[in-house]
Amino acid sequence: MQPVLKVQALCKTFNVRAGLFSRKKFEVLKNISFCVGKGETIAVIGETGAGKSTLAKLLSGADNADSGQILLESNIIEDDGVRDNQCRHIRMIFQDSAASLNPGLTIGDMLDDCLQYNTDFDEQARQEKIDATLSKVGLLIDHQHYYPHMFSVGQLQRVALARALILDPKVVVLDEALSALDPSVRAQTVNLLLKLQKETGLTYVLITHHLSLVRHISDQLVVLEKGQVVEYGATEAIFKDPQSKVTQRLICC
Ligand SMILES: Nc1ncnc2c1ncn2[C@@H]1O[C@H](COP(=O)(O)OP(=O)(O)OP(=O)(O)O)[C@@H](O)[C@H]1O
Numbered sequence: 001m002q003p004v005l006k007v008q009a010l011c012k013t014f015n016v017r018a019g020l021f022s023r024k025k026f027e028v029l030k031n032i033s034f035c036v037g038k039g040e041t042i043a044v045i046g047e048t049g050a051g052k053s054t055l056a057k058l059l060s061g062a063d064n065a066d067s068g069q070i071l072l073e074s075n076i077i078e079d080d081g082v083r084d085n086q087c088r089h090i091r092m093i094f095q096d097s098a099a100s101l102n103p104g105l106t107i108g109d110m111l112d113d114c115l116q117y118n119t120d121f122d123e124q125a126r127q128e129k130i131d132a133t134l135s136k137v138g139l140l141i142d143h144q145h146y147y148p149h150m151f152s153v154g155q156l157q158r159v160a161l162a163r164a165l166i167l168d169p170k171v172v173v174l175d176e177a178l179s180a181l182d183p184s185v186r187a188q189t190v191n192l193l194l195k196l197q198k199e200t201g202l203t204y205v206l207i208t209h210h211l212s213l214v215r216h217i218s219d220q221l222v223v224l225e226k227g228q229v230v231e232y233g234a235t236e237a238i239f240k241d242p243q244s245k246v247t248q249r250l251i252c253c
Contacts (some may be wrong), residue, residue, distance in 0.1 A: 046224035108144025
């Protein structure tokens with residue numbers, strides 16, 4: 001199967017302070033490569049500071065790599081740090097949805113802004129898309145008139161999902177997006193994600209510390225250690241027979 005998302009030799013370095021007047025380079029991601037197919041989920045795990053969130057930011061275009069390529073359905077969307085800014089097919093959902101939403105905008109206005117900025121839909125087409133997207137994520141059409149503070153934590157995650165899905169992406173990156181939810185809301189959100197995946201063939205990149213979730217929903221697994229891939233393959237095979245020390249440690253915890 002042709003991969004939807006392919007990451008080739010992605011590298012990222014930060015310039016960090018090394019003393020009063022000096023700075024040094026800190027390699028956060030080194031030669032990261034993996035691919036994932038349509039309708040599949042790939043999970044990325046690793047100990048704290050391994051580089052998972054940095055990878056999420058590079059995939060979603062929130063930050064640029066120093067070198068390497070990101071390909072979407074064989075088209076290069078980022079090449080050695082140069083991003084195709086027209087690409088809206090990889091969207092991200094963060095852990096703290098409330099913090100990523102503008103408190104002064106209703107959900108409808110926020111979704112409308114997103115459509116106005118990224119599409120040439122007229123007002124009626126935008127309204128239809130907003131209504132359809134809210135229903136898709138299990139919210140009411142009336143919720144478009146609500147401000148972020150009027151939602152529960154679980155509903156806010158649905159709002160974040162609506163904002164991610166409104167542009168019909170091919171890939172959604174979930175960076176600890178389910179971690180703050182209580183178990184029953186998490187289960188509902190996971191079921192919704194799986195339903196949407198089945199219906200639309202969405203591909204997920206799941207970044208989490210939650211290993212039972214990884215085992216439950218991911219097809220493939222990437223294990224990062226100090227910015228490098230130390231294990232990559234089918235999730236179940238890795239859980240049954242983890243090869244690297246860090247995977248063994250993470251799975252045994
Ligand atoms: N803008 C930045 N400038 C300098 N260093 C950074 C920057 N962003 C991240 N880092 C460093 O890069 C490393 C990887 O950070 P990252 O947030 O990607 O890790 P993580 O695997 O997501 O960790 P966690 O599981 O704790 O969220 C850390 O050592 C972090 O301090």
